[in-house]
Amino acid sequence: MEQLKQKPKIVAFDQSAGFFSRQAQKYAEQNRFADALRYSRMAMEKEPDNAQYRMELAQLYTEMCYYEASNEILLYMVQRYGAQMPECFFSVGCNFMGMAEYDRARESLIHYLQVDPYGEYMEDAQEMLEAIDEYQRMIYDEDGEEEDPERRALFYKADKARSLMENGDFRGAIKLFEEVLKQDSSLIFVKNNLAFALQSQHEGERAMQLCREVLEQDPENLHALCNLALFMRDADSQADLTAYTRRIATMPLEENDDILKAGMTLCELGCHREAQGRLKEMLERRPYEMRVLHALAMTYYNLGDYKTAVRLWGDMLRLEAGDTIAAYYRGKAQQALESGQPERKTYPYPYQVPYDEILTRIRTLGEWIWAPKSSRAKERWKEDPEFVNLVLWGLNLGDMTIRRALLGMLGSFGDERAQGILRGFLLRKSEPDSVKREIFGLLRQAGAKEPYIAYMDGEIVEVHVNLLPPETAELTRSERVVLEKAMEVAQREGWGEVLEPMAILWCRAVRNLNWTNREGLHAQQWAAALAFEASRQAGMAPVRTRVAKVYHTTPGTLKKYHERLVQALQTKEEGAGEHEGTD
Numbered sequence: 001m002e003q004l005k006q007k008p009k010i011v012a013f014d015q016s017a018g019f020f021s022r023q024a025q026k027y028a029e030q031n032r033f034a035d036a037l038r039y040s041r042m043a044m045e046k047e048p049d050n051a052q053y054r055m056e057l058a059q060l061y062t063e064m065c066y067y068e069a070s071n072e073i074l075l076y077m078v079q080r081y082g083a084q085m086p087e088c089f090f091s092v093g094c095n096f097m098g099m100a101e102y103d104r105a106r107e108s109l110i111h112y113l114q115v116d117p118y119g120e121y122m123e124d125a126q127e128m129l130e131a132i133d134e135y136q137r138m139i140y141d142e143d144g145e146e147e148d149p150e151r152r153a154l155f156y157k158a159d160k161a162r163s164l165m166e167n168g169d170f171r172g173a174i175k176l177f178e179e180v181l182k183q184d185s186s187l188i189f190v191k192n193n194l195a196f197a198l199q200s201q202h203e204g205e206r207a208m209q210l211c212r213e214v215l216e217q218d219p220e221n222l223h224a225l226c227n228l229a230l231f232m233r234d235a236d237s238q239a240d241l242t243a244y245t246r247r248i249a250t251m252p253l254e255e256n257d258d259i260l261k262a263g264m265t266l267c268e269l270g271c272h273r274e275a276q277g278r279l280k281e282m283l284e285r286r287p288y289e290m291r292v293l294h295a296l297a298m299t300y301y302n303l304g305d306y307k308t309a310v311r312l313w314g315d316m317l318r319l320e321a322g323d324t325i326a327a328y329y330r331g332k333a334q335q336a337l338e339s340g341q342p343e344r345k346t347y348p349y350p351y352q353v354p355y356d357e358i359l360t361r362i363r364t365l366g367e368w369i370w371a372p373k374s375s376r377a378k379e380r381w382k383e384d385p386e387f388v389n390l391v392l393w394g395l396n397l398g399d400m401t402i403r404r405a406l407l408g409m410l411g412s413f414g415d416e417r418a419q420g421i422l423r424g425f426l427l428r429k430s431e432p433d434s435v436k437r438e439i440f441g442l443l444r445q446a447g448a449k450e451p452y453i454a455y456m457d458g459e460i461v462e463v464h465v466n467l468l469p470p471e472t473a474e475l476t477r478s479e480r481v482v483l484e485k486a487m488e489v490a491q492r493e494g495w496g497e498v499l500e501p502m503a504i505l506w507c508r509a510v511r512n513l514n515w516t517n518r519e520g521l522h523a524q525q526w527a528a529a530l531a532f533e534a535s536r537q538a539g540m541a542p543v544r545t546r547v548a549k550v551y552h553t554t555p556g557t558l559k560k561y562h563e564r565l566v567q568a569l570q571t572k573e574e575g576a577g578e579h580e581g582t583d
Contacts, residue, residue, distance in 0.1 A: 017046035021053055024060070033064050033288065034318045048416070051077065051085065058091060064288040067095040072424050075453045075460070086116035090125055102132045104460060110552060154180055158190050166430070170197045188214050192223040204231060220251060222258050226265040233269055241269070249274040256285055264295065267349040272299045290316060294326065294351050301329070302346040306337040322389040328353050362402060365394050369405045378413050388417075395425070404435065411442030419448045426454035433457060433477055440465045451488075457481045459523065462488035464499060472503055478523070479510050486527035486534075489550055498534040505537070505569065506530055512568040522561070528553050529561035533569070 020043035027036035040060050043053045054073050061070035070091070077088045093108035109125045109132075116122075161176035177194040180187065191210045198207040208231050214224040229244035249266060253259050263278030279296040282289065297312035313330035316323055329347070336342035347354065353361070368377045368387075380387045394406050407425065410418040422439050425431060436454050443452055444465045451462040457477050461484035472483065483506045487499050509530075528551035535542035548558045 017043045017050065017053060020046065021056060024056065028060060028063070033060065034315070036060055037064070037319065051081065055085075055087075062091065062095055062098070065098065065286050066288070067098045068427065071095045072427055075427065076423065079451065079453055079462070083115045086112055086119055087121065089115060090119075090121045093125065093128065097128060097132075102136060106132050107460075107552065114550075154183055154187075158187065158193075161190075162193055165193065165197050167432075170200045173197045174201065186217075188218060188221060189223070192221070192227060195224070195227050199227070199231060199234075204235070207231060222248070222251070222253065222261060225251075226261060229265060229269060245269060245271055245274065249277065253281075256282065259285070260292065263292070264349070267295050267299070272302045275299050288319060290319065290323070290326075291351050294329075295349055297329065297333075298347060298349050301333050301336075301342075304345075306333045306342070309333040310337060322385070322392060324389050324393045325351060325353055328357060358397075361390060361393065362397075362399075365390065365402065365406070369409055377409060381413050381418070382415070392421070395421070400435075404438070407435070407439060407442060411439075411446055414446035419443060419446055422446075423448070423452065426452060427460075429455050431455075456484060459485065461485060472507060475507070475510065479506070482506065482523045482526040482530065485523050486530040489527065490531055490534075495531070495535065495540070498531065498538050498540070501538055502530055502534040505534055509565055509568040513564070524551055525553050525557055525561045526565070527551055528558045529565045532558060532562050533565055 020039045024036045024039035024043060027033070027039065037060055040053070040057045044050070044057050047053055054077060058070045058073040058077075061067070061073070074088045074092045074095070077085055078092065081088070089108050089112035093105045093112060096102070096105035096108060106129060109129050112119070112125050113122065157176055158180045161173045161180065164170075164176065165173035174194065174197045177190055177197065180190050181194065191214050195207040195210040195214075198204075198210070208228065211224040211228045211231070214221050215228075218224075225244055225248055229241060229248060232241040232244060245266065248262050249271070251262075253262060259278055259282045263275050263282055266275035266278060276296065276299045279292055279299065282292050283296065286292065293312055293316050297309045297316070300306075300312065301309040310330055310333045313326045313333060316326035317330065320326070332343060332347075352358070368380070381391070391406055391410070394402055397403060407422065410422055422443055425439055426436050433456050436456060440452055440454075440463055444450070451464045453460065453462055455461075456463075457480075459481055461481065463484055464487055472480065475483065483503060486502050486506070490498055490502065528547055531551065532542050532544065532547045535547070544555045544558055548555045551558070
């Protein structure tokens with residue numbers, strides 16, 4: 001396996017965290033973000049519990065459009081400091097805006113205004129909330145204050161289908177996409193996604209027909225053009241392929257996602273020089289996007305410009321010294337530059353090492369996971385940065401068996417760095433909820449402080465592992481999200497005495513509710529009703545308006561869902577008493 005050749009610069013004498021922080025701020029002010037990032041990380045490594053240094057690194061990540069990395073830090077700080085650092089809620093909202101997750105952004109911004117109503121970012125938060133509302137009214141064609149639940153459900157189903165497709169379940173995705181189009185055949189993005197899924201299942205004729213339908217509605221639709229170009233390549237239709245390639249390379253594009261889509265499609269088509277133009281266009285907007293930097297470096301390598309390829313992969317290592325993929329290809333480009341004889345003239349574009357190198361690395365990891373050597377893995381984890389980087393690489397493999405084994409190994413290490421990686425895994429949108437539930441157990445075994453913040457079923461939730469009775473294991477994903485939402489807000493509001501009753505009540509209620517996936521769209525309302533009833537049974541005399549406010553719903557909606565919850569509870573327990581709180 002290729003070894004990371006680039007060594008960090010040696011500082012002649014030990015410097016304080018404050019020195020590194022000042023250097024980071026100086027470079028950030030000069031827009032030298034790669035240098036700022038290096039020093040900011042050094043400051044936090046020196047004093048990992050320093051809230052100021054954590055906040056500085058999170059803000060730097062946001063400036064560089066590393067929104068998920070920024071939120072990983074900020075959500076940890078929210079868990080640790082809560083209302084003591086209200087700016088964390090605002091910053092989380094800004095990151096979700098950058099990630100186009102507008103529902104999550106709204107929740108964070110509203111919570112910021114509740115915690116610090118006259119704070120430094122009050123006007124900014126209010127303006128952002130107005131912009132979100134305006135955008136979502138446009139998307140869902142809302143004429144009044146209340147959104148159309150049928151249309152909302154349709155978009156929810158389309159998003160679920162897209163997630164299935166991204167995880168390789170093309171048949172499941174096709175079924176849901178077709179159901180959506182039966183209800184609304186005008187949704188162009190659904191047709192494009194369905195076409196891609198069909199092509200992946202060798203149904204090329206249907207896929208091409210859908211793309212042509214899209215182009216009849218929208219002749220400049222980039223996704224349809226990209227899909228058709230790939231289909232023409234597979235059909236070996238060179239004349240059509242050339243025409244589509246020219247359009248993809250030259251058509252005016254405004255949105256970042258479109259520019260990236262065009263560039264990566266041209267890479268996949270083997271149009272190296274044409275791809276360079278689109279990728280450079282993208283880097284002008286997001287100069288630190290690692291996937292784009294890698295693809296651009298690969299275009300230069302595949303065109304024989306090894307010197308530029310070495311420089312670009314070197315830029316990636318300045319941003320992330322432990323990136324073993326960039327290190328591998330930089331080594332190959334350097335070898336080709338020095339010898340004039342490349343080991344391979346071209347490499348594919350995916351942000352991954354070649355297949356033979358993957359196998360070599362997996363064998364190496366296997367020796368530490370499953371062989372007797374594993375007893376010494378913890379020692380190597382503490383002392384060998386290259387071993388750490390190899391483990392981090394393995395955690396991004398598509399092979400779930402390898403990833404689960406590595407996560408288990410991290411759980412056995414149990415140190416602060418391993419716990420931080422496991423917590424970061426919980427915030428990955430792409431990871432299955434089943435894996436995240438395993439991580440809850442690993443963190444608890446490692447003694448990591450609860451609650452654990454996780455991205456579950458499209459929601460950010462706090463999980464209290466030791467408060468959930470065994471019956472919760474039988475809850476479906478959408479049922480569990482309700483309980484997690486209810487407990488998250490109750491914990492934040494200081495209602496600790498209702499947490500365990502919530503879990504018990506909910507497990508009883510769902511047995512008698514006519515629960516469907518569509519009910520999962522109303523998780524917030526069910527969570528509010530559950531909190532209200534659990535508080536009532538705990539003798540807290542809950543006030544409906546207060547509960548509705550903290551759960552971001554209305555008193556009328558809370559009353560409706562609470563009545564349904566009480567009815568479900570009374571199915572087995574008639575005459576349970578008066579279930580009304582104070583208005």
